[in-house]
Every structure is written in structure tokens, then in C-alpha cells.
Amino acid sequence: MVQPIIDIQSISKCFGDLTVLDNLSFQVAPGEKLALIGPSGSGKTTILRVLMTLETLTSGHVLIEDEQLWHMERGGKLVDADETHLHKMRNSIGMVFQHFNLFPHKTVLENVTLALRLVRGVAKKQADERALELLDLVGLADKRDQKPASLSGGQKQRVAIARALALEPKIMLFDEVTSALDPELVDEVLNVMRRLGEETDMTMLLVTHEMGFARDFADRVLFFDKGRIIESGPPEQIFTDPQEERTRTFLRKVLSAGVSRAESAAVAI
Amino acid sequence: MQHWFGYLQLIFEGALLTAQLTVLGCALALFMAIIAGLARMSKVKAISIAATCYIEFFRGTSIFVQLFWAYFVLPLVGIPVSPFLAGVLALGLNVGAYGAEVVRGAVQSIDKGQSEAALALNLTPYQRMRHVILPQAFVIMLPTFGNNAIELLKGTAVVSLISLADMTFQSQVVRAQTGSTAIPFLTILILYFMMAMVISRGIRALERHLSDGLDVTK
Numbered sequence: 001m002v003q004p005i006i007d008i009q010s011i012s013k014c015f016g017d018l019t020v021l022d023n024l025s026f027q028v029a030p031g032e033k034l035a036l037i038g039p040s041g042s043g044k045t046t047i048l049r050v051l052m053t054l055e056t057l058t059s060g061h062v063l064i065e066d067e068q069l070w071h072m073e074r075g076g077k078l079v080d081a082d083e084t085h086l087h088k089m090r091n092s093i094g095m096v097f098q099h100f101n102l103f104p105h106k107t108v109l110e111n112v113t114l115a116l117r118l119v120r121g122v123a124k125k126q127a128d129e130r131a132l133e134l135l136d137l138v139g140l141a142d143k144r145d146q147k148p149a150s151l152s153g154g155q156k157q158r159v160a161i162a163r164a165l166a167l168e169p170k171i172m173l174f175d176e177v178t179s180a181l182d183p184e185l186v187d188e189v190l191n192v193m194r195r196l197g198e199e200t201d202m203t204m205l206l207v208t209h210e211m212g213f214a215r216d217f218a219d220r221v222l223f224f225d226k227g228r229i230i231e232s233g234p235p236e237q238i239f240t241d242p243q244e245e246r247t248r249t250f251l252r253k254v255l256s257a258g259v260s261r262a263e264s265a266a267v268a269i
Numbered sequence: 270m271q272h273w274f275g276y277l278q279l280i281f282e283g284a285l286l287t288a289q290l291t292v293l294g295c296a297l298a299l300f301m302a303i304i305a306g307l308a309r310m311s312k313v314k315a316i317s318i319a320a321t322c323y324i325e326f327f328r329g330t331s332i333f334v335q336l337f338w339a340y341f342v343l344p345l346v347g348i349p350v351s352p353f354l355a356g357v358l359a360l361g362l363n364v365g366a367y368g369a370e371v372v373r374g375a376v377q378s379i380d381k382g383q384s385e386a387a388l389a390l391n392l393t394p395y396q397r398m399r400h401v402i403l404p405q406a407f408v409i410m411l412p413t414f415g416n417n418a419i420e421l422l423k424g425t426a427v428v429s430l431i432s433l434a435d436m437t438f439q440s441q442v443v444r445a446q447t448g449s450t451a452i453p454f455l456t457i458l459i460l461y462f463m464m465a466m467v468i469s470r471g472i473r474a475l476e477r478h479l480s481d482g483l484d485v486t487k
């Protein structure tokens with residue numbers, strides 16, 4: 001593998017007695033599209049949250065472009081990262097959430113410009129122009145002055161994607177971005193992601209229950225269970241010829257339930 | 270009949286002072302409520318303890334005592350305080366202590382996803398609070414703040430105890446000079462009521478204006 005952009009080294013995460021990530025290691029190549037699948041509660045969201053620095057680690061190390069994410073060097077020793085270090089590291093990472101988390105008091109345009117203005121210090125005019133390009137990319141430039149409350153779920157999620165793109169992160173994390181949507185709104189969001197995959201060289205990690213999408217979008221699929229990687233490989237292999245019994249069981253359940261998308265998203269495995 | 274104009278003017282002058290005390294007291298109360306409310310949630314123990322002490326002290330002692338302290342005791346320790354400033358301090362600090370709990374409750378009621386999304390956009394903790402959390406929390410605080418402001422308005426009457434010539438004080442003067450109780454007291458009754466109306470109407474208009482797009486019960 002080429003120099004990985006993300007190098008996860010034996011990380012563990014516990015909530016009290018519960019081990020959610022269990023001594024987990026994997027690497028992601030620059031530009032790679034990685035799908036994380038597995039039963040709910042297997043720790044997929046937690047991995048993304050650790051990468052976004054929303055959740056601390058119990059042990060282990062994460063390297064982003066060869067630099068420690070959760071640690072920093074002090075006098076030749078690795079110590080826990082401080083807010084300044086995390087702030088620097090977060091520059092390369094963006095995230096889209098299952099429940100959008102748009103800022104309801106701001107217009108669509110302001111949602112997208114906020115980070116440009118505050119974090120990058122871009123002037124209002126330039127920030128507006130850049131945001132409009134991004135809204136155009138997700139097909140929502142005409143909604144610029146509306147508040148999120150007046151948008152459909154699919155539109156909200158597209159705005160959230162535009163918002164996350166504003167800072168041009170090298171790594172984008174997508175946590176079940178379609179599972180809170182009505183079935184007929186799923187495709188508009190998946191199309192935007194497909195386009196991002198084709199038109200950018202962003203590294204994308206997506207947690208998803210959309211097996212069809214994972215199959216034709218991802219370069220590689222990781223199957224998780226109980227905080228461990230059970231199996232990984234190219235989508236053709238994982239979906240047609242899984243080696244592990246647990247993967248087979250999971251896929252059988254999801255695919256049979258997934259006749260209709262709504263069920264597939266809601267199925268509690 | 271003629272002489273009543275002079276007396277009414279006295280009361281109106283008092284009303285102006287009452288309005289000034291209310292506006293400045295509310296400004297100080299708002300400031301203290303936000304500072305102490307946020308400080309109370311600080312991870313730095315010393316800061317949150319200091320805020321808790323302030324809140325508990327001012328809620329646990331009466332506004333009369335606080336006013337007397339501001340007016341009579343502060344000068345003894347070398348801090349000269351005019352009656353007006355003592356009034357503003359006592360009112361603002363007292364009502365601010367109640368407001369601090371409102372601020373804390375409102376901030377904590379904002380969905381965690383909001384500050385997480387702001388963090389994912391790499392906003393600093395200050396920016397997250399200032400641009401994402403507080404604007405939404407403020408709308409939730411507003412109705413209670415409106416009540417607090419009206420409480421503060423009613424509380425201004427205590428300053429007549431340190432001989433500040435507010436509306437209540439002036440009506441006592443008029444009563445003493447004219448022997449009429451009904452007219453001066455009816456006048457200030459109406460004036461207090463009108464001022465309270467202005468506050469509650471203003472707050473409601475602000476609420477309507479700010480809650481656009483927010484999911485708050487109107």
C-alpha cells in the first residue's frame with residue numbers, strides 16, 4: 001500500500017465496562033473510498049467519531065498523514081493532544097452526520113459560509129461565492145436564503161454535505177447519511193456522494209446500510225462486528241464471496257430485509 | 270385642578286428614573302446571567318465554584334439586604350457608590366443570579382449534535398458557543414428573561430429605601446403633600462402596568478423575530 005492517509009494502530013475504546021472498539025488496526029490510502037458495514041452497535045460510528053475527535057481513545061494511536069491525531073510530542077515523549085493540536089489536525093477532516101445537524105438559526109448559505117468566515121477568515125463576498133459553488137454542486141443554490149426547517153430531509157443532507165466540503169477536507173466521514181431519510185429521498189443524496197467520488201480525490205469513509213451503494217461506490221469494504229474487523233476486501237468479494245460465517249449471516253439479513261430500502265435502513269440487526 | 274400638573278410631573282420624573290433603573294439593571298442582569306450561567310458549566314473547577322457562589326448568594330439573600338450592602342457598606346470599604354449605582358448593582362446582580370440558571374438550562378437543552386457539527390467544522394469552543402449554541406439558546410431564554418425583567422421593574426421600588434426618587438418614592442411625596450392617596454397610587458399603578466406591558470410586548474416581538482426557523486413552542 002502507498003503511504004496511508006489514515007493509519008489506525010491498535011485502538012481501543014471503552015465506555016465503562018463496554019468495549020466498543022477492540023484493539024483495532026487498519027489503514028486507508030489517499031483517495032480511497034472505504035465502506036464500513038456491520039450490525040448496529042458494532043462500533044462503526046465510534047470509529048468515525050474518534051477520527052473527527054468527537055470521542056477520545058482509551059488506548060492506541062491514530063496517524064493522519066503521518067502525524068499523531070490524539071497525541072503530540074513533548075520533550076521526546078508522546079502526550080495527549082491539547083486543543084491547539086486537535087484544532088490543527090481537524091483541518092484535514094470533515095464529517096456528515098446521520099441527523100444532518102444543520103444550524104437551524106442560519107440560512108442555507110450561512111450554514112455553508114460559517115466555517116469559511118470563522119475558521120479561515122474568508123471575506124463575506126468570497127465566502128458567499130464559494131458557498132454558492134458548493135450549493136450548486138449539490139443542486140441547492142436556489143435555496144440559499146431559506147432556513148433549514150423549510151427543506152426536505154434529502155435537501156438538508158445535501159446542504160450538510162456542502163457545509164462539510166467548504167473547508168476542503170482531505171478526509172470526509174459519512175455516518176449513515178441516508179438512514180434518517182424517507183426512501184424516495186435517498187437517491188438524491190447518494191447521487192451527490194457518487195459525484196464527489198468521481199470528481200474529487202477526497203478520501204471517503206462511509207458507514208452505510210445501503211449495500212447496493214457500498215458495492216458500486218467503495219474501493220474496499222470493512223465488515224465489523226463487536227468492535228473488530230471480521231473481514232475486509234473489495235466489494236465484489238465481500239458481497240459475493242464472503243469468507244466468514246458472520247459476514248454471510250449479516251449480509252443475508254440485510255439483503256433479504258433490503259428488498260425495500262426503507263426496511264433496510266430501519267432494520268435492527 | 271391646576272396644581273395636579275406639578276404633582277404628576279413629579280411622578281413622571283420618578284417614572285423616568287424607574288425606567289432608567291430597569292434598563293440598566295436588565296443590561297447588567299443579562300450580562301451577569303450569561304457570564305455566570307456559562308461559568309457554572311466550566312470544566313475549570315475554580316470558575317464553576319465561583320459562579321455557584323455568586324448564584325446561590327444572590328438568590329439566597331434578600332434584595333433589601335443587597336441594596337443596603339451596596340449603598341452603606343461598600344463606601345465603608347472605600348468604594349463610593351451613588352444611590353443610583355447601588356440600585357443598578359443590587360437589581361442587576363440579584364436578577365442576574367436567577368437568570369444564570371436560565372442560561373444554563375437553555376444552553377444544556379440545545380441538541381448535542383449542534384456543537385458536534387460545529388466542532389467538525391473546526392470552530393473553536395468560543396465560536397461554537399457564540400455562533401451556534403447561544404443564538405439558539407437565547408430564544409429559549411427569552412420568555413423567562415421577560416418575566417425576570419418584569420420582576421426587576423417591580424423590584425426597582427426598593428430603591429426608594431435609599432432615598433432614590435423613583436416612581437414609588439415620588440408618589441409617597443405627592444401623597445404626603447396633597448393628602449390624596451388614590452390619585453398618586455392609581456397613577457403609578459397604571460405606569461408600572463404600562464412599563465410591564467412594554468417589556469412583555471417587546472420580548473414577544475423579539476421572540477417572534479429570532480425564532481424564525483427554530484423549533485420552539487411559540
Ligand SMILES: Nc1ncnc2c1ncn2[C@@H]1O[C@H](COP(=O)(O)OP(=O)(O)O)[C@@H](O)[C@H]1O
Nearest residue numbers: 015018020038039040041042043044045046047
Ligand atoms: N457515549 C456513549 N456512552 C456509552 N455507550 C456508548 C456511547 N456511544 C456509543 N456507545 C455504545 O457503543 C456501542 C457502539 O456504538 P456505535 O459506534 O454507535 O455502533 P454502530 O455505529 O456500529 O451502530 C453501542 O453499544 C453503543 O450503545
Ligand SMILES: [Mg+2]
Nearest residue numbers: 044045176207
Ligand atoms: Mg452508527
